[in-house]
Amino acid sequence: MKHAQSDAATPAVSISAMSKWYGDFQVLRDIELHVATGERLVICGPSGSGKSTMIRCINRLEEHQAGSIVVNGIELAGDLRAIDTVRAQAGMVFQHFNLFPHLTVLENCILAPMHVKRMPREQAVDLAMQYLARVRIPDQADKYPGHLSGGQQQRVAIARSLCMQPSIMLFDEPTSALDPEMVKEVLDTMTALADDGMTMLCVTHEMGFARSVADRVVFMDGGRILESAEPDAFFDRPQHERTRAFLDRILR
Amino acid sequence: MNTTLTSSQTVAHPAPQVPRDRARGRLFGSLPSCVATLIALGLALYAAGRFVDWALLNAVWPGEPGTMCRQASGACWAFLAEKFNQILFGIYPRGEHWRPALVCVFILVMVVVSLDPRQWRLRTVGLWLAGMSAALALMLGGWGGLTRVPTASWGGLPVTLLLAVCALGLGMPLGVLLALARRGTLPVARFIATCVIELIRGLPLISLLFMASIVLPIMLPAGVTIDSLLRAGIALTIFSAAYLAEVIRGGLQSLPAGQMEASRALGLSWWQMTRLVVLPQATRKVIAPLTNTAIVMIKNTSLVLIVGLFDLLSSGRAALTDPAWPTPYVETYLFIATLYFCICFGLSRYSMWLERRFKQGEHR
Numbered sequence: 001m002k003h004a005q006s007d008a009a010t011p012a013v014s015i016s017a018m019s020k021w022y023g024d025f026q027v028l029r030d031i032e033l034h035v036a037t038g039e040r041l042v043i044c045g046p047s048g049s050g051k052s053t054m055i056r057c058i059n060r061l062e063e064h065q066a067g068s069i070v071v072n073g074i075e076l077a078g079d080l081r082a083i084d085t086v087r088a089q090a091g092m093v094f095q096h097f098n099l100f101p102h103l104t105v106l107e108n109c110i111l112a113p114m115h116v117k118r119m120p121r122e123q124a125v126d127l128a129m130q131y132l133a134r135v136r137i138p139d140q141a142d143k144y145p146g147h148l149s150g151g152q153q154q155r156v157a158i159a160r161s162l163c164m165q166p167s168i169m170l171f172d173e174p175t176s177a178l179d180p181e182m183v184k185e186v187l188d189t190m191t192a193l194a195d196d197g198m199t200m201l202c203v204t205h206e207m208g209f210a211r212s213v214a215d216r217v218v219f220m221d222g223g224r225i226l227e228s229a230e231p232d233a234f235f236d237r238p239q240h241e242r243t244r245a246f247l248d249r250i251l252r
Numbered sequence: 253m254n255t256t257l258t259s260s261q262t263v264a265h266p267a268p269q270v271p272r273d274r275a276r277g278r279l280f281g282s283l284p285s286c287v288a289t290l291i292a293l294g295l296a297l298y299a300a301g302r303f304v305d306w307a308l309l310n311a312v313w314p315g316e317p318g319t320m321c322r323q324a325s326g327a328c329w330a331f332l333a334e335k336f337n338q339i340l341f342g343i344y345p346r347g348e349h350w351r352p353a354l355v356c357v358f359i360l361v362m363v364v365v366s367l368d369p370r371q372w373r374l375r376t377v378g379l380w381l382a383g384m385s386a387a388l389a390l391m392l393g394g395w396g397g398l399t400r401v402p403t404a405s406w407g408g409l410p411v412t413l414l415l416a417v418c419a420l421g422l423g424m425p426l427g428v429l430l431a432l433a434r435r436g437t438l439p440v441a442r443f444i445a446t447c448v449i450e451l452i453r454g455l456p457l458i459s460l461l462f463m464a465s466i467v468l469p470i471m472l473p474a475g476v477t478i479d480s481l482l483r484a485g486i487a488l489t490i491f492s493a494a495y496l497a498e499v500i501r502g503g504l505q506s507l508p509a510g511q512m513e514a515s516r517a518l519g520l521s522w523w524q525m526t527r528l529v530v531l532p533q534a535t536r537k538v539i540a541p542l543t544n545t546a547i548v549m550i551k552n553t554s555l556v557l558i559v560g561l562f563d564l565l566s567s568g569r570a571a572l573t574d575p576a577w578p579t580p581y582v583e584t585y586l587f588i589a590t591l592y593f594c595i596c597f598g599l600s601r602y603s604m605w606l607e608r609r610f611k612q613g614e615h616r
Contacts, residue, residue: 061513087519098514102532102610111528112518157514164518 010073012037012168012199013058018067020053027053029223031067037167040200042210042231045220046246051203054220055170058201059090072167088116091161095173097153099145105132105156106141109163116164124163131159135189151182155189162193169193171202207251211235219243318577328580332587335571339584342407342567348399352410355387359413367602369609380421387414403481407562407570409591411481415553415563419488420546426489427496432526434497435504445497452494457552460487465559484556492549499541503534536610543603547596564588 013035020028028050035041043051056062057069060076060083069076071086100108109128113119119127132138135155137148145153154174161169171190175183187209194200194213204210210217210231217234219227219242226240235251238244279289310326314333321328332339341352362383366376391410394400433445452460464487465480472478507530515525535542557566568588572579 059517061516084519084521087517090517092514092517094510094514094517096508096510098508098510100511100514100529100533102536112520115524115528116519116521160518 010037011035011070012039012072013201014068014070015054015058016068018057018064018069020050020057020062020064020066027223028057028064031225033218033225033228035199035201037199038197040194040198040213040215041202041218042214042216043201043203043218043220044205044207044210044246044250045226049220050223051220052172055092055172055201055203058168058170059087059092061092084116088164089166090168090170091164091166092170092172093154093157093161093174095176097145097150097157097177099153099157099160101145104142104144105137105148108145108156109160112160113163127165128159128163131162132156134162134192135159149182150178151185154178154182154186158186158189158193168199168201171200171204173203173205175204175206205250207235207247219246221246318574321578321580327583328578329583331577331580332583334577335574335584338408338571339564339568339587340408341410342562342570343405344407344410345399345401345405348393348401351390351393351398351401352406352408355391355410356413358383358387359410359417363417369606384417384421403479406481408567409564411556411562411567412550412553412564414481415485415488415556416550418485419492419549419553422489423492423496423549426493428500428531430493430497431500431504434501448490449494449497452490453498457487457491457555458558460491461555461559463487480559481561484559484561488549488553488556491552492545495545495549496542499538499545500534502541503536503538504530506537507534539603539607539610543599547599550596550599551592564591 011034013033015031015033018028018031019026031054033054043055045051053062057064057076058071064076072089074082074086076083076086099105100111103111106125106128109132110119110121110124113124113127114121129138129141132141135158137152137155137159140148140152140156145156148156158169158174174190175186178186183206187206190200190202190209191213202209202214212231214231216228217231218225219234219238219240221242227234227238227243229239234243235247238247278285280286305326307327310324312320312324312326312328312330314330316330318331318334321331337346337349340356341349344352362380365371366380389395390398391406391414392401392403430445430449433441434449436442455463461484464483468483469477511529511533512525515529520528554563554565556563557569562570565588568584572581572584
């Protein structure tokens with residue numbers, strides 16, 4: 001298990017002076033963010049604020065141009081081996097699930113352990129069934145993703161990430177594409193994961209989840225981190241003008 | 253209809269018509285359509301009657317001599333029976349016909365075995381490579397007491413099947429590589445792939461075959477020769493690769509970016525992602541156009557007759573030159589057309605089955 005690899009001294013994620021451009025347009029400006037192991041972070045902000053881009057930089061789906069990103073003590077630069085190591089340690093859950101439609105739920109889950117970690121098939125199946133049970137859909141293992149509801153698909157996506165036994169989970173708006181009645185089952189799964197001590201970075205608009213689960217809430221706007229505080233302080237005494245405006249709109 | 257819609261809230265839906273009733277309405281609903289139907293029916297019956305006269309009633313059946321065919325007004329099936337081996341195997345030595353026959357049966361069996369997606373694995377590819385090498389060795393002979401038969405004496409169905417298998421079996425992986433290179437991030441590979449595809453697609457297959465058979469030997473150093481069947485095989489392979497590449501590229505383009513992102517986030521390498529996630533989905537999306545290209549390529553193999561090779565079509569034409577028989581073009585072409593049709597129609601039905609099978613699982 002790779003969980004024990006990062007002790008309390010090395011932060012799970014450490015981003016300093018990080019900037020990113022799309023051509024001439026700067027999407028991220030001087031990002032400074034340090035996440036301790038076991039910490040649950042919620043990142044919110046208006047659309048276009050750069051929050052998704054930021055967490056996609058953490059597993060190098062996006063490349064940053066300035067500053068540094070260190071994940072579990074491994075710096076993300078040009079080194080491909082380092083990128084592979086970080087990707088194996090940081091799982092990601094996407095807004096649109098991105099399950100592989102040509103594979104069954106079980107095959108989705110065992111693909112990466114078998115091919116990236118060279119795990120024997122039987123062991124990978126055992127592991128996958130264990131995580132599918134944890135997201136409460138072991139009975140759907142032999143179905144194809146297209147036959148599941150959105151909420152079930154997202155729970156499979158979470159299980160698929162967990163099968164790589166990551167020490168950090170990145171959630172990129174995991175409930176935004178779901179029908180309202182399915183949001184809760186996914187949030188419950190995420191809450192259970194948080195209770196187990198997983199380091200989590202969640203980009204989400206679910207403020208109830210942020211208040212009850214997060215250790216810290218980060219607010220971004222215009223490519224900057226404007227505010228970072230514990231949930232109570234964040235929701236009750238927002239410091240920044242734009243945070244207040246955002247919360248007014250989103251909480252009504 | 254519109255007036256009833258506006259005048260009343262409830263619209264009475266007519267009961268769905270039985271197809272037979274609908275057909276009766278279309279064919280005999282009014283006087284003009286009644287007349288048109290009867291005329292078309294009469295013409296069809298007349299043509300069918302003429303055909304039956306020719307093909308069955310006045311036909312010369314196998315076992316009768318060529319002179320009978322000259323007198324009879326019907327089809328000369330006796331000729332097909334007499335020349336059956338020559339049409340199928342061309343000028344391959346008579347006593348050795350069991351060799352091409354065995355090769356044809358082997359290729360057909362291998363194709364049937366490979367139809368099931370469960371057989372799509374490395375072992376089957378190995379079996380194909382080993383099997384095709386053995387088939388070529390058997391055709392060529394020159395070992396173990398078998399007379400050597402140079403490729404210039406090969407002909408008929410085995411040549412057609414070998415060329416088709418070569419063009420599609422080798423053209424497909426080559427096409428996949430070209431498509432990946434053209435879609436990839438390496439500028440040099442992208443440039444080369446684009447050039448190859450555009451160049452090959454810009455040439456008619458006939459000119460490519462001519463170039464392979466005439467221009468290529470000029471460019472090679474003196475004394476070095478490449479077998480003309482091999483040259484035609486190479487030309488067909490490159491040609492089909494270029495077309496297959498464009499079809500597969502279409503499939504690659506239709507894949508959502510999220511599939512690649514999820515693969516990378518899970519730590520799959522580029523090759524793993526391509527092999528396990530990208531290609532299986534991309535090819536499934538383009539089964540119909542892939543089949544189309546495959547069918548066109550199978551029929552294209554008949555063009556090798558212009559560079560002096562005897563495929564099924566040209567060995568059929570060669571059989572017609574026997575002075576002891578009249579020249580029953582229609583019967584011979586009908587026979588060859590039937591063979592082509594069976595192969596191509598079978599492929600088409602197979603692709604439909606494959607599409608259905610894949611859709612059952614994953615439809616969204």
